[in-house]
Structures are given as C-alpha cells and as structure tokens.
Amino acid sequence: MGADPFVVHVARLRRSPGRVAHEVRRGEVAQAGPLDEAGIDPGRSVVPAGAEAEADVMLVPFAGGIDVDGTVSAPWVGICRRCAEPVSGELRIRVHERYADAPLAGPSDEEIYPIDDDDIDLGPLVRDAIVLELPMAPLCRPDCAGLCPQCGANLNEGACGCVAPRDPRWANLDVLR
Ligand SMILES: [Zn+2]
Ligand SMILES: [Zn+2]
Known part of the structure; x- marks a missing residue:
C-alpha cells in the first residue's frame, strides 16, 4: 500500500490567501464490523469489506484551520429486517466539518479534526459520516x-x-x- 489515500497535504493551500481546493479521494474504509463470510446481523448494515468510500470535498482555509465541505459516498449491504433477503444501497452524505491546528477549546458539540504537520486526514471524517448514516434496520422495500x-x-x-x-x-x- 502506498500513502494513505485520505491524507491531504495542505501547506501550500494554507499559504495562498483566498485559494480553495477541490479534492476527490477514494479508499477502502477500515470499517468496524465489516461484512464477513459468516453473514451479518439482522437489523444492521455495513460497508462491504474491500469496498471503497469516496470523499468529494472543497477545502477552504480560514485563520487556524481548514473548512471541509462536500459529500462522502460509500456502498452498504445488509439484510431486510422483515424478509431476511439481502439489501444494498449507496450512501451519499453531506459533510461540513472543520480541521484545526490545535484542539480548539469550545463547545464540545462541534467536533474538530486535527491538522497534523500540514496534513489533514479525511479518513476519520469519512468513517464518522458513514457510521452515523448506515441504515440500522434496512428494508428491501418500504412495503416488504x-x-x-x-x-x-x-x-x-x-x-x-x-x-x-x-x-x-x-x-x-x-x-x-
Ligand atoms: Zn405460511
Ligand atoms: Zn424484505
């Protein structure tokens, strides 16, 4: 494996006032609870092992950090909670988060991701977005x-x-x- 596909070097961006950057990064999500051969729990869904997630984001520098705004997408699979047939779909999640040099002491309801040596890692943002949006109890169709x-x-x-x-x-x- 080469460099982490979700790590973006932002030094040049941050030194060019007024600039924004568009980044599209794809990579495997090391997802907690990947689909394994034994099957999956009823009522849960997962990103299949080996499947790729994508972050398509605008990076907008501000004093002390980077604003990240865009979309995270990933496939998911599960089993229908009523008929137990396999179901699948595609997540498309709006994300708008901040990365900052130092953990900002502030209201803790807003999560701030770290900037590390002029690198930002979109991986945790991608994982957090997916974990929140995976269907908890999927249906194969609304009237199953x-x-x-x-x-x-x-x-x-x-x-x-x-x-x-x-x-x-x-x-x-x-x-x-
Ligand atoms: Zn019967
Ligand atoms: Zn069903």
Whole structure:
C-alpha cells in the first residue's frame, strides 16, 4: 500500500490567501464490523469489506484551520429486517466539518479534526459520516410483506396458503361444542 489515500497535504493551500481546493479521494474504509463470510446481523448494515468510500470535498482555509465541505459516498449491504433477503444501497452524505491546528477549546458539540504537520486526514471524517448514516434496520422495500410466521414463506413472492390460527381463548369452547 502506498500513502494513505485520505491524507491531504495542505501547506501550500494554507499559504495562498483566498485559494480553495477541490479534492476527490477514494479508499477502502477500515470499517468496524465489516461484512464477513459468516453473514451479518439482522437489523444492521455495513460497508462491504474491500469496498471503497469516496470523499468529494472543497477545502477552504480560514485563520487556524481548514473548512471541509462536500459529500462522502460509500456502498452498504445488509439484510431486510422483515424478509431476511439481502439489501444494498449507496450512501451519499453531506459533510461540513472543520480541521484545526490545535484542539480548539469550545463547545464540545462541534467536533474538530486535527491538522497534523500540514496534513489533514479525511479518513476519520469519512468513517464518522458513514457510521452515523448506515441504515440500522434496512428494508428491501418500504412495503416488504415479510415472512409468514407459520411456514416461513416469503410473502413478497405470493400468499403461502396458511390460515391464521384461531384465537386460543376460544379453543375450549370448540371442545365443548
Ligand atoms: Zn424484505
Ligand atoms: Zn405460511
């Protein structure tokens, strides 16, 4: 592997007042909980192992830092929470974050990423954006009919023929009758 694809050297940019830079960086996201051969948890989605994420951002210097504004995109895969079929999609996430020389003491609700030796690492920004936006309980489609609770048939493929069970509270009355 060569240099980290998400690290951007910003020394020249910062020394040229009024300049902005457009950067498009692609790379693999070492994602917590990658898709493995054993399958994935129901109700969770992940960026598939080996898949690439992209950061397409404008870098705008300000006194003491760099403003990063753009889009992060990445593919995701999961399984439908109702019918357990594989689902997939593409995340496109608006990002607008700041990088600064020294951790700014300020309201802690705004995350500031570090500038290290005139390098900024877009990797943590990309990972944070993806982790927040991955679907927690994906559906294959909004009206997925799910599985029959009795025979397990996928009801998206048609009715299975099962008859809804009778209310057990009436079972004794049936016997009496
Ligand atoms: Zn489904
Ligand atoms: Zn059934």
